[in-house]
Amino acid sequence: QITLKESGPTLVKPTQTLTLTCTFSGFSLSASGVGVAWIRQPPGKALEWLAFIYWDDDKRYSPSLKSRLTITKDTSKNQVVLTMANMDPVDTATYYCAHSLLGMFGELSEFDYWGQGTLVTVSS
Amino acid sequence: QSALTQPPSASGSPGQSVTISCTGTSSDVGGYNYVSWYQQHPGKAPKLMIYEVTKRPSGVPDRFSGSKSGNTASLTVSGLQAEDEADYYCCSYGGSNNLGVFGTGTKVTVL
Numbered sequence: 001q002i003t004l005k006e007s008g009p010t011l012v013k014p015t016q017t018l019t020l021t022c023t024f025s026g027f028s029l030s031a032s033g034v035g036v037a038w039i040r041q042p043p044g045k046a047l048e049w050l051a052f053i054y055w056d057d058d059k060r061y062s063p064s065l066k067s068r069l070t071i072t073k074d075t076s077k078n079q080v081v082l083t084m085a086n087m088d089p090v091d092t093a094t095y096y097c098a099h100s101l102l103g104m105f106g107e108l109s110e111f112d113y114w115g116q117g118t119l120v121t122v123s124s
Numbered sequence: 125q126s127a128l129t130q131p132p133s134a135s136g137s138p139g140q141s142v143t144i145s146c147t148g149t150s151s152d153v154g155g156y157n158y159v160s161w162y163q164q165h166p167g168k169a170p171k172l173m174i175y176e177v178t179k180r181p182s183g184v185p186d187r188f189s190g191s192k193s194g195n196t197a198s199l200t201v202s203g204l205q206a207e208d209e210a211d212y213y214c215c216s217y218g219g220s221n222n223l224g225v226f227g228t229g230t231k232v233t234v235l
Contacts, residue, residue, distance in 0.1 A: 031125035037224065046127060047162070047170065047213050049224030060223050098198060103158060108223040110160040111215070117169050 002026035004036075004115035011121050012087050018090050018120060022080040022097030026113075029062060035100045036080045038071065040093040047070050048093075052100070052108065053080055062096055087121045126151065128227035135233040136204045144230045146197040146214030152225045154195035158217035161190060161199045165210045173212075174199060201232070209234045214226055 008020035020038070027034060038050040051071040052060045061069045070083045080097060095118055098111035129147040136142040146153065146161075153159055157231050159177045162170035172181055174190035177197060187202045197216070214227035 038224075039224070046229045047215075047226040049215075049226060052223050060221065063222060103217075106220070107156060107158050107217045109158050109217070110172055111162070111170070111224075112172050112175070112181065114169040114171075 002099055002113040004099060004113060006097050006115045006118040007093060008095075008118055008120065010119060011123065014088055014122060014123050018082075018084040018087050018091070020084075020095055020097075020118065020120075022082070022115060023098070024078050024080070024099065027099060029053075029073055029078070029080070031055055033102045035102060035108070036073070037098045037100050037108075038080075038082045039096045039098055039111070040091075041096070041117075042090075042093040045093075050095075051082055052083075054102070054106070067112045068121050087122045092120065092122045094119045126225075128216060128225055129214075130214060130227040130230045132228070133231045133233065135212060135235055136201075137235045138203050138206065140203055140234040141200060141202045142232060143198050143200045144212055144214075144232070146199070146227045148195050148197075148216055148218075148225065150195060152218040152222070153192065153197050153215040155219075156217045157192070159190065159216045161188075161193060162213045162215065163208075163210045164201075164213065169214065204234050206234050208232060 003023040035057045037052045068085045099113040161174040164170045218225040
């Protein structure tokens with residue numbers, strides 16, 4: 001059974017760096033064809049893909065946020081960490097991590113398992 | 125990086141069908157058969173309903189079906205039930221530097 005859970009601060013100040021941890025079980029992030037994504041959702045708004053880390057440590061970022069994001073993994077701890085620099089009130093959102101399987105040529109196929117999400121508020 | 129376009133709302137009576145469209149471009153929806161659909165109830169995490177355009181994960185009722193024509197994908201919910209009332213989001217692979225492009229979301233109301 002695959003489970004994921006996000007953890008991190010609920011409140012950050014503008015200009016600070018946000019660090020979120022996704023702790024998962026039920027799969028190995030060293031297995032070929034597997035990846036973990038971070039996705040966010042501002043209150044009342046749509047989902048937005050942020051970052052993705054592949055089993056082989058390759059990484060991809062949303063083009064619009066690439067300069068602010070870093071995604072890493074610790075396979076031994078079954079954790080994926082996302083950092084987002086220079087936080088702004090518009091970054092207030094629920095942040096989700098999700099398990100993903102990849103297509104034959106590395107295409108992101110779907111997000112089949114999601115964490116419960118963690119609400120991060122950016123305010124001074 | 126533009127979001128895929130979905131109608132803001134859709135509705136139907138119990139037992140009826142509702143179809144939600146998801147319009148992108150040849151760089152995402154039209155270029156790959158990696159369109160997925162997610163159902164989200166208030167305060168809950170999204171749930172995968174359709175993947176690879178037409179496939180249903182185990183446990184998803186066969187009332188949910190997906191299709192694609194050109195740059196537009198669609199989700200159809202047949203035999204609407206009260207529990208189908210939720211927000212629905214599409215998502216498409218958009219190439220190696222834009223892995224997941226989500227739609228704007230559609231609120232489905234069961235009348």
